[in-house]
Amino acid sequence: MRMILSSVLVALAAGVSMPASAVENGPGVYAGVQLGQASSSNDRYERDDLSIGLRTGYQINKHIGVELFSNSLSFIEVGYGFNRNEPAHPEEHYGIAVTGTFPLNERFDLTGRAGIGRTKMHAVVVGKDDYNETDPSIGGGVRFNFNPHWSMNAEAMRLTKTKVTVISTGFRYQF
Template identity: 25%
Template sequence: MKNTLAIAMLAAVGAPMAAHAESTYVGAGIGAAEQVLSISEGTFKDRAAGVKLFTGYNFDKNFGVEAGFTHFGRAETGGNRSGSRARSFYAAGTVTLPLGEKWALTGKLGIAKNRTMQLVVGEGDDKQKKADALLGVGANYAVTKTIAAFVEYENYGTVAKGKNGSLKATILSTGMRFSF
C-alpha cells in the first residue's frame, strides 16, 4: 500500500496542469485530517496527517467532475480507550469561480464511499462501510500556466455509525494540481 501510494504521488507530480482551462488533471495533497468520535462516554476528536490523490476533468472554466482517494490517518480518540482509521473514495461535481488570471474559488459536492475501523476498549473492533455526502470549498492559485497550488477544506460527513458510536471526518489540505 505504501509503495502504491508513493508511485501514484510521483506520477501526479510528474504531469503538467492548467488552472482554469478545459483539461484532465491529477493532483495530490497533504493536510490535517480531523476525526470526531461520539460514543456513550463522550465526544473525542483527534487530528492526524491526511493524504489525498485525485483526478478530474474540467468541462469548461466553471464546471467539472472529480474522483479521488483520501486517507485520514490514524486518530487516537478518547485517550488509551479508543482509536480509529478512516479512508474514503469519492466522486464529485466541481464548480470554479475565477477571480482574475491567477486565483479561483472552488466548490465540490459529491458522494464518498467511506471505510473505517474503530476500536473501543472493552467493546472490540467495529469495521464499517458507509456512504455519505462530500462537501468541499477551496482556492486555487495558478503558479504557472500548467501548474496550480490549492488549499481545500472537505467534510466527509458521518463516515461510520455503528454499535460503538459514530465517526465524522474532515480534512484541510494543500497540494498541487497538474493537467495534461
C-alpha cells in the first residue's frame, strides 16, 4: 500500500512541476505493466499478496478502449491435505475488458473498466484438481499522462465471483 501511495505522490509532484500543456491520447495500441496487492477472503482464509499485471490494448478514441490483461494473484498456501473441504486459492486471472476514460484536466483522467476473464483456482488438497472460474471484473482509477506516449496509473479492480480485489499502480506506453 505504501508503494501505491508513493507512486501517486510522485505522479502528483511531477504533474505540478511540469508545464500545463495538453496531452492528447488518441487512437493506438498500448502496453502496460502493473504492480500491486491482491486481497482475498473466504470462509477459511484471508490473505494479501503481491500481484503483477501485464496489459495490452487498443485505444479506440480518447474515451473508449479494449484491453487484454493478466494478473498474478500469488495466493500461495500449503493446506493440510486431509480436509476435503479446504478451499481452492485464486492463483492467476486473465481476461478482456472494455476501458473508459473521463478527462479531469490536461493531464489527469479518471478511468474505469468492465471485463470478463478466467481465474485459475489452485486446489491445495491432495486428490483435488486445479480448476478455472469464469470471473467478471470491474474497476476504476486515476491516470496521469506525462506525454502522449507515457502515463502512470493507480487503480482498483474487483474480481466479483472469486472475491479478489487488486489495488495496483503501473505505467503504460502508447505506441
